[in-house]
Amino acid sequence: MTIGVTHGVSLMGLAGTLVQIEVDISDGLPHYSLLGLPDLALMESRDRVRSALVNSQEIWPNKKVTVSLSPAWLPKSGSNYDLPIAVAILAAQEVIPAERLHRAVFYGELALDGRIREARGVLPALISLLHSDVQTVIVPQANAAEAKLVSGLEIIPMENISELLKWLRTGIRVETEEVISIEKVNDFKDLSDVAGQPDARYALEVAATGGHHILMIGPPGTGKTMLAERLPSLLPELHEKAALEVSAIHSVAGALKERGLFSKVPPFISPHHTTTRTAMVGGGSSVIKPGACSLAHNGVLFIDEAPECVSGVLDALRQPLESGEITITRAIGSATFPADFILVLAANPCPCGRLSGRGRGCSCSSLQVRRYLNRLSGPLIDRVDLRIKVEPPSRTAFASGEVGESSAVVRERVALARARAAKRFATLNISRNAEIPAFALRNEFKAERTGMSLLHNEMDRENLTARGFHKTLRLAWSIADLAEHELPLLEDVKRALALREGMELFG
């Protein structure tokens, strides 16, 4: 008997590692052993592989079968090794030729009847193989469209194990009709749907320009969600590499279909305030899956009724807000996912939600109001540059039927403003105004003299903390970029201060 050798991929986060599968079949009592740090799902591969082979009229060796996965130190999880294990078992029995196994990778889970099930993570697995000497990858038919986003590898989608074995033995492929649905591209909600709300619209434009995080405070029904949902439409379309990265994350989460294969729109993810820490930042026991903050990578993470969030969930966003990525460590290993997003938080002005304008009908005590908003204080809120109040749209704006600017018009302005900023940052390792370091704001990125005096005066009067000073200045840069000013003028600084009016609610 020979040793059957095939290859699969181990995926940890978005990082794939080539895994070699060796099968040895020797005489002795029927026995199956699996070596190389398999998890429970992988241990169960024996039963799936055996049923799939037997039900596909192949022979299961009633002998001593040893399956070894290497590198041995790498923890291996999940069921995507079924396919390479099945093929290696047949190769060890010399019932398939070894030639097509050379420089080929098999990826997929087997159903008991021999079907190859749709898999998670096909896209990042393939991307990780791009710089290896792998030539051919066999993937589940259901993942064919996703797999073909990657060029540079021969992708062979297969429906079931019989089809696969026919190809391995004869080189003949059952032609499956290529069904690649062209999903709607650039399907987003448009800013022109928003009636009135000039201040909030402008705040979104500034947020999109500088990548500033934003907190919207207003009573229910003022359109906070409607506004937040339109922020992605103001951001520049994702370039190819960024779009592929977003798709890869969604692939691992099994959410690529909802996202749309060819979407270049920055994602919009809105976890409910009852969401768990794992759902927010990622986790899991057998496979580490990305959380909402990674699904929102290169886009927008919106949390409505943020003060109602389960304790600790918002704090868990600290790491991604600081570093643009999140590392999750579990018994099976640790995975890092990108998580660079614009955070949009929405909150009612008080627990009952009626405290606005003249505070009609609000029965909350001032202590209750303070406690409620204090749930948003701390390191997370420190990273939020924009804090605006959202009031119900004025009746005149609502009744006039006047249509505001469309997303396309605003997006154009944002793109020009971002280009101005990019030129300025040519020698720095940053790309957005929200990232300007504090020391740079006090040196090469100062506002015009009168603007700086205004900020210093505000600090002297204790209207502004040192941190608030830096945030206001970052905002002023985005405002200046939008207004095509060389540097923030006094009017830009004043406007920036106005965009932080929500501050006073935090005392």
Ligand SMILES: [Zn+2]
């Ligand atoms: Zn109230």
